[in-house]
Amino acid sequence: MAFVFSLNSINVVNPVAHGLHLGRDGYCCNFSHPGFINSNKFLKRKEATLVRVVSENQTIDFRDPDWKRKYQEDFDRRFNLPHLKDVLDIKPRLTTFSLRNRGARIVDDDMLLANGKNDYVNNDDRALLKVIKYSSPTSAGAECIDPDCSWVEQWVHRAGPRKEIYFDPDKVKAAIVTCGGLCPGLNDVIRQIVITLESYGVKNIIGIRHGYRGFFDEDLPEIQLSRQVVQNINLAGGSVLGVSRGGASTNEIVDSIQARGIDMIFILGGDGTHAGANAIHNECRKRKMKVSVVGVPKTIDNDILLMDKTFGFDTAVEEAQRAINSAYIEARSAYHGIGLVKLMGRSSGFIAMHASLASGQVDICLIPEVPFSLDGPFGVLRHLEHLLQTKGAAILCVAEGAGQDLLEKSNLKDASGNVVFGDIGVHIQQQIKRYFKEIGVPADVKYIDPTYMIRACRANAADAILCTVLGQNAVHGAFAGFSGITVGICNTHYVYLPIPEVIRSTRLVDPNSRMWHRCLTSTGQPDFC
Numbered sequence: 001m002a003f004v005f006s007l008n009s010i011n012v013v014n015p016v017a018h019g020l021h022l023g024r025d026g027y028c029c030n031f032s033h034p035g036f037i038n039s040n041k042f043l044k045r046k047e048a049t050l051v052r053v054v055s056e057n058q059t060i061d062f063r064d065p066d067w068k069r070k071y072q073e074d075f076d077r078r079f080n081l082p083h084l085k086d087v088l089d090i091k092p093r094l095t096t097f098s099l100r101n102r103g104a105r106i107v108d109d110d111m112l113l114a115n116g117k118n119d120y121v122n123n124d125d126r127a128l129l130k131v132i133k134y135s136s137p138t139s140a141g142a143e144c145i146d147p148d149c150s151w152v153e154q155w156v157h158r159a160g161p162r163k164e165i166y167f168d169p170d171k172v173k174a175a176i177v178t179c180g181g182l183c184p185g186l187n188d189v190i191r192q193i194v195i196t197l198e199s200y201g202v203k204n205i206i207g208i209r210h211g212y213r214g215f216f217d218e219d220l221p222e223i224q225l226s227r228q229v230v231q232n233i234n235l236a237g238g239s240v241l242g243v244s245r246g247g248a249s250t251n252e253i254v255d256s257i258q259a260r261g262i263d264m265i266f267i268l269g270g271d272g273t274h275a276g277a278n279a280i281h282n283e284c285r286k287r288k289m290k291v292s293v294v295g296v297p298k299t300i301d302n303d304i305l306l307m308d309k310t311f312g313f314d315t316a317v318e319e320a321q322r323a324i325n326s327a328y329i330e331a332r333s334a335y336h337g338i339g340l341v342k343l344m345g346r347s348s349g350f351i352a353m354h355a356s357l358a359s360g361q362v363d364i365c366l367i368p369e370v371p372f373s374l375d376g377p378f379g380v381l382r383h384l385e386h387l388l389q390t391k392g393a394a395i396l397c398v399a400e401g402a403g404q405d406l407l408e409k410s411n412l413k414d415a416s417g418n419v420v421f422g423d424i425g426v427h428i429q430q431q432i433k434r435y436f437k438e439i440g441v442p443a444d445v446k447y448i449d450p451t452y453m454i455r456a457c458r459a460n461a462a463d464a465i466l467c468t469v470l471g472q473n474a475v476h477g478a479f480a481g482f483s484g485i486t487v488g489i490c491n492t493h494y495v496y497l498p499i500p501e502v503i504r505s506t507r508l509v510d511p512n513s514r515m516w517h518r519c520l521t522s523t524g525q526p527d528f529c
């Protein structure tokens with residue numbers, strides 16, 4: 001069993017001693033999914049109650065003797081994968097693709113049968129997302145109901161090749177599009193999708209250029225892709241297809257898909273892109289088009305729900321180390337040096353938190369999820385003064401979305417509708433200079449903003465592997481006839497998830513999580529408000 005924990009025990013100092021058992025895979029990665037289970041509620045709760053809100057749209061009522069079955073059914077319904085045959089009268093055929101038979105074009109049924117059953121993932125196969133154990137609901141004075149069975153399991157669909165496929169590879173036209181901002185690994189995913197499609201026998205693969213814009217902009221003709229074209233693209237960062245924000249309406253995009261005769265489309269992007277992909281899937285469904293729409297989550301911000309991590313995040317954190325290290329060397333070498341590094345992270349501070357943890361040199365980490373004051377006795381500036389007195393230098397790492405309440409409110413939006421933030425890095429730099437001038441203490445501030453450098457680079461080894469598996473699974477999912485799904489790694493398993501479940505909200509750093517507390521332990525910073 002991977003995880004067992006008592007929700008009433010999470011807010012204690014020693015979780016293991018108080019009923020939180022570490023499983024083989026550890027528990028921390030699941031704690032960092034506050035969007036899935038509202039962990040804030042649980043973390044703060046000292047007493048068990050009879051009714052638990054376990055997510056935005058799922059509640060457990062322990063007074064109902066049938067709660068467990070209902071919970072499980074509700075969970076299974078939400079995570080059921082949309083399939084083309086839900087609305088179309090289509091029949092599957094056996095695939096020529098298998099573990100022992102990759103790339104074979106002609107096989108007979110005997111050969112397929114000779115292949116062991118482990119060659120394929122069965123549609124009933126599930127991967128364990130979480131096991132949650134609830135404490136007995138006795139404290140509200142009612143009798144404990146079902147005390148031995150107060151735990152639930154959350155199972156999601158395993159990703160991988162299915163034996164039955166819903167497309168004839170010879171006739172398939174597949175398209176790939178990359179949307180939103182850049183992210184290390186985009187080329188790796190594109191490459192792997194093309195290679196896997198060819199392994200199935202697909203010959204017609206196109207790339208849509210510059211995100212959703214490529215569907216309607218006549219100056220951006222589609223490009224033909226093949227193994228030969230994509231062979232080396234993973235050696236560089238960026239996206240060979242180009243990216244963009246903003247774009248056409250769903251109807252226009254689906255018109256274009258129809259006109260081009262596309263059968264399956266792989267859409268690489270973040271939450272905005274996935275909202276678009278889901279709308280495209282719904283419109284194709286409405287028009288009864290046999291088109292598989294499969295997303296691959298991309299964002300260095302790591303702000304997609306349920307996933308252990310999104311591809312590119314590891315690389316971005318690694319690249320951020322270079323900036324932090326430079327800031328450290330500058331600050332240590334200067335007299336009263338203060339190194340300030342601003343990292344990406346619009347609403348989520350995962351990059352700043354992980355980069356600070358990885359570096360070990362950061363004294364102050366500021367993220368969007370945790371408010372802070374610059375001035376006052378408990379403010380950042382006073383703490384910097386203390387650090388200069390005691391250590392002679394200080395390193396500060398700030399996420400771009402942090403402290404926006406300290407800046408003039410911006411009404412600007414980018415083409416996709418994302419709020420354009422004020423520059424918190426420049427603001428903090430100015431405030432540090434002002435403060436130390438006022439108190440007459442010398443301070444040498446070195447400001448480093450590596451923003452685009454951490455996402456324009458090539459994927460590191462860990463991300464390259466993740467991209468490869470995600471790309472392959474995206475193709476398997478499309479051939480299996482799923483549509484409106486996305487691929488991901490959850491609780492170390494590769495899985496398929498319905499798109500609405502991963503974009504329900506933005507994944508944020510939970511200020512009550514042990515990971516954030518570990519970061520605070522590492523930096524040694526106090527609360528700044």
Ligand SMILES: Nc1ncnc2c1ncn2[C@@H]1O[C@H](COP(=O)(O)OP(=O)(O)O)[C@@H](O)[C@H]1O
Binds near residue numbers: 271274277
């Ligand atoms: N709610 C939405 N519905 C449909 N399309 C959207 C939605 N939000 C964003 N998009 C489109 O998705 C693309 C990428 O969105 P963006 O927010 O820039 O990046 P990301 O996908 O990384 O979040 C853009 O072309 C944008 O127009």
Ligand SMILES: O=P(O)(O)OC[C@H]1O[C@](O)(COP(=O)(O)O)[C@@H](O)[C@@H]1O
Binds near residue numbers: 180182298344345
């Ligand atoms: O300058 P751009 O292209 O809008 O990108 C900036 C944004 O890119 C990100 O790193 C990631 O954004 P997406 O996931 O939406 O691509 C944000 O943190 C940042 O605000």
Ligand SMILES: [Mg+2]
Binds near residue numbers: 270271272
């Ligand atoms: Mg986004």
